[in-house]
């Protein structure tokens with residue numbers, strides 16, 4: 199089966215349902231071949247490890263605790279509706295390759311499409327989600343902890359970016 203990649207929705211103006219449909223279509227057509235590709239597998243593994251490491255570093259630094267307090271006690275959340283529009287089809291495809299199940303709709307209409315009752319439901323998040331440290335975190339965490347978090351964030355975004363670029367080239371060659 200071939201896919202006309204010129205029709206792929208690119209940019210923030212396309213509905214999420216449409217982007218998810220495209221990601222699933224590409225996944226069902228190329229998913230097994232992509233997962234057999236050694237480079238893709240190795241890049242996925244490195245990316246997943248860097249994501250796990252970033253969560254671990256954030257936990258140790260107190261970010262997870264502070265964000266939970268912010269969300270539960272002060273009603274704060276930085277995962278507002280519309281952030282999902284930053285995601286493109288390749289971001290969603292990467293989540294499918296990581297066996298993440300993409301939600302059919304937002305759990306909270308005022309929140310991001312991927313926000314669940316207990317936080318973010320996806321694994322490969324957009325760079326704007328990964329790289330965000332708010333004023334409250336800067337004020338409440340010590341500088342050394344912030345520096346460790348920034349390093350882990352940077353590693354996650356770099357591996358994510360490299361995988362995205364590789365997948366775009368792979369799909370352009372094989373699609």
Ligand code: SF4
Nearest residue numbers: 265268274275276332
């Ligand atoms: S990043 Fe900042 S605003 Fe967002 S949940 Fe954490 S503490 Fe609250």
Ligand code: SF4
Nearest residue numbers: 277310312313318327
């Ligand atoms: S972290 Fe997850 S829920 Fe929050 S804005 Fe990013 S994708 Fe959405």
